[in-house]
Amino acid sequence: MIRAGIFVGVDRTGHLPLLHDAAEGARRMRDWAVGTGMVAPAQAVLLTDADGATVTPDQIYEAIAGIVAGPGVDQLLLYFAGHGVNINRGEVWLLSGAPERTAAAVNVRGSVELARYCGIPHVVMISDACRVAAEGIQAQNVVGQDVFPNNAASDRSHPVDQLFACRLGRTAAEIRDPGEAAAGYSALYTGELLRALHGDVPEVLAAGSDTAGAARFLYPRPLARHLETAIPKIVAGRGLIARVNQVPDAIITSDDLWLARLPPADGNDMAAPVSATPRRTRPTPSGSAPPPRTKGILSATGERAAGQAPRHARARRVQLPGTAAVPQLQDPDLRLAALKRISAAFGPDRFGSRCGIKVRGAQVAAAASAYAEVRCLEGTPAQVEVRAIDGPAASVLLQFADGSGALVPVLRNHVSALTFVDGELVDMAWEPSANHGRWPAYAEHADALRALRAVAATATRNGRFRMDAAGADRLAAGIQYRRHLDPGMALYAAYAFHEGDLDPVTRIGAMSRLLGEDIDATFFDLAMLTRQLRGRRVEPGDMVVPCVPLLAQGWTLMRALGVKPHPALEGLQATVRQSPWSLYDPRGVDRIRQALTTREIR
The missing domain is CATH 3.40.50.1460 (Rossmann fold)
Known part of the structure; x- marks a missing residue:
């Protein structure tokens, strides 16, 4: 050697x-x-x-x-x-x-x-x-x-x-x-x-x-x-x-x-x-x-960043309920309180328009979209009704009470659900609206899929959502219900497959195709990880939403995977806050809002 x-x-x-x-x-x-x-x-x-x-x-x-x-x-x-x-x-x-x-x-x-x-x-x-x-x-x-x-x-x-x-x-x-x-x-x-x-x-x-x-x-x-x-x-x-x-x-x-x-x-x-x-x-x-x-970096006050307090709990194997076709993940940082909070259903399961957004853990101050009509509703948790989507999917910019914002894909006949914990956007999910014909099939698997998403979200937040090839196969089967795919879990799985080098192009490509057949669109992260965006940028007609990574870790891969950022959002990466899912500071929110105004991004 x-x-x-x-x-x-x-x-x-x-x-x-x-x-x-x-x-x-x-x-x-x-x-x-x-x-x-x-x-x-x-x-x-x-x-x-x-x-x-x-x-x-x-x-x-x-x-x-x-x-x-x-x-x-x-x-x-x-x-x-x-x-x-x-x-x-x-x-x-x-x-x-x-x-x-x-x-x-x-x-x-x-x-x-x-x-x-x-x-x-x-x-x-x-x-x-x-x-x-x-x-x-x-x-x-x-x-x-x-x-x-x-x-x-x-x-x-x-x-x-x-x-x-x-x-x-x-x-x-x-x-x-x-x-x-x-x-x-x-x-x-x-x-x-x-x-x-x-x-x-x-x-x-x-x-x-x-x-x-x-x-x-x-x-x-x-x-x-x-x-x-x-x-x-x-x-x-x-x-x-x-x-x-x-x-x-x-x-x-x-x-x-x-x-x-x-x-x-x-x-x-x-x-x-x-x-x-x-x-x-x-x-x-x-x-x-x-x-x-x-070996850390100083905070603005000059104090050394020491990380969180040590935990000495014995590693705990988390059993995912509801199905045997999903992997078991072992990690001492998977706290049951966080798992329960993310897996618990919340807010409305339907909107009159069969499309909307609900948010727990943060207050929505404003919403905007270039390819859909949006209206903030009164109540807790925060809710945004989405109507008249131009195409099968669009992006909605949500600005929260602290000035930060997120670019949220909305899918026809789906409710988008966002969960914040300690100021971080820790989970984004899409479930069929309960007043649509797809709901009964999803409802049979809802508890198991939510539990699986909670494990994936918590592990991703700690940088620990990983598996072997056998686990990847079980996960690919476990995130489906009938012939449909859980869109949020497809994103978590895609990064796990890519990080573990588990034949990512084939596995992620299969999920992207299934999602495309399901909703006539796909997510930016799936298209990027399967190298479909190499040498080009996302255009509004591509039916790829949004035009930037949904999970924050995707930003570090764009250059290596040859993806060109949209000119209207050049430098947006510098505005991404510390959060598992992309969360932008007020500077980034202003950049995204301007690009939506000119309909340069979907």
Whole structure:
């Protein structure tokens, strides 16, 4: 196996807290790769800001492009340590010039998409960085760059495994090691990662053999499971539960591609790896260590964003009621209260026009549409009646009492339902109007479909709606009733299929076709993920609603998937608020309203 590695570490980013182990962590990772013979020295690129150097997206891009254009490699390892944020539910790595320079960052999700088709059979991306929400206008305006070439060298996707130091909305920490000098800090995640890579965690190694003989192999999936359980134990053992909230995460799409090769248990057949071992730390007595450094972004007040309070509840398997044809999802962050709130029916199940919108958790101040007549109604929850749709579907701009807004697709003979929790738009659903002939068939499955949507919405909010191929098949069957499709669940499923690289074009294409047969239109996100919009923008006659992503994570994929934004909405991405579904600030609302006025968007 021919391997290459790019190791990036950035300690200094704008006015954010100085890190002490990011550049050093990248160096230790390169030492492991070269010292064990996993990567040849010429194929191991180290990019850090040590000794006053700077790191830019172009440097990373050129390093990757050189590998892609070279004689060929079987595996590429891309490691990053430094500050990170999540923007539009996607991770962004902040480099030397960020956040002052909006382009001095890496768009991880877009880079993953391009990596799948760059021609390298296996790419592994490791992120020892925070994934907290960007705070303030400056951070929200950061636009990460895609660092893989858009060469479409392969006509089929290849596995891209992603390992994250923490979950979405959480912080990754480096803590002071009392055994080191006063200025010494050690990254929790990279330290434990290197322990496993060096073979110091034998229980995650699999015995086997290859052309070089017998060996033990470290595969990404068991490595990810180990890190997810080991890091919280380290945090607890050092008495840092109240100060560090870190549970690793991973998206693994390969099963038979190893990350490290070590000698067999008896030590024969292969020389032991030679490399500097990762820096170890000893347990810290509670109260004796200084606060941990967190790789997060500062808020407008200058306080470090520390994420939410840690939860230590045991992972709970959520059983979806009503049908066996849906996957079971396991996640400690699926809180029953949130599930019940989202799954509970609310508001009217019909409108006289057989089409309307209802909203819980927010007040509607105004509504506008270019291709339908809309009228705000009195009452709670907020309601908007929709009449005279020009075509099978249209978009309605809702502005809420706090000035924010959402672009909501309305479908003939359907009621659109929006749910807000803590100021975020967490779910959007479309159900047949109860005074339409389709309602009885839907009503038979309504409870199960609402429960499934609640699980998907809650997991998506936490960045954790994932499944394997068998789960994808069950989900595809479970979101249908009779010959119809639950439109909202089709959107959740589409991103899960795409993120897991579960034959997304075929699976999402099938859902898009079924939805098209059902409502004579489709959603922007489905058209984008099936590459129907490559090289073009959405026009009013396309019957694609709306003309921008419904789920916020879609914004980070537009460039990699070659979708052109509508000229009337250029720059709209910068106005998207922190929310699972696209929610725009007042600037964005004004832009959308103007485009509707001129009927440039449906």
